[in-house]
Amino acid sequence: MLIEIKDAAFEPYQRLLDYQVSANFAGKYGATAVFVGSMREFNQGDDVEAMELEHYPGMTEKYLQKISEEAASKWDILDSLIVHRVGEMQPNDPIVLVAVWSAHRAAAFDASRYLMEELKSRAPFWKKESLSDKSRWVDKNT
Secondary structure (H helix, E strand, C coil), rough: CCCECCCCCCCHHHHHHHHHHCCCCCCCEEEEEEEEEEEEECCCCCCCCCEEEECCCCCHHHHHHHHHHHHHHCCCCCEEEEEEEEEECCCCCCCEEEEEECCHHHHHHHHHHHHHHHHHCCCEEEEEECCCCCCEEEECCC
16 A cells, blocks of 8 residues: 655656556456546636645645555455645646555445545545635535
8 A cells, every 4th residue: 555645746647557567466456446536627616727735744644544554454455556646736637546456346446435535525635726816725525
């Protein structure tokens, strides 16, 4: 299980491939569930020009490690990867990559969904959106 917090742009599909090759579990998995989340140019009916994503170093990584361990204890998975971006972002920039490897698809899908739902609802990240005329903190993730 690997957790990465990035303060610069990353290419999720290259990161996925690099990790999958380095993990050395070829032939042991039959399913890889992957989720990539990107910044939208709209939220709550408004156009969003940019976004800043903040986190609490140490606390955030600890929480992501905790949910990764929980997923591994609930489902029969081989490994998981969470890469999350922080800092300034523009529309279409990748924000998050979640990948789960398992022998079978059900465990991969279920663990991946669990990780994403935990990330969206409980992980210590804070979003500040820049609109054309103001900025605002996002109090509800959708």
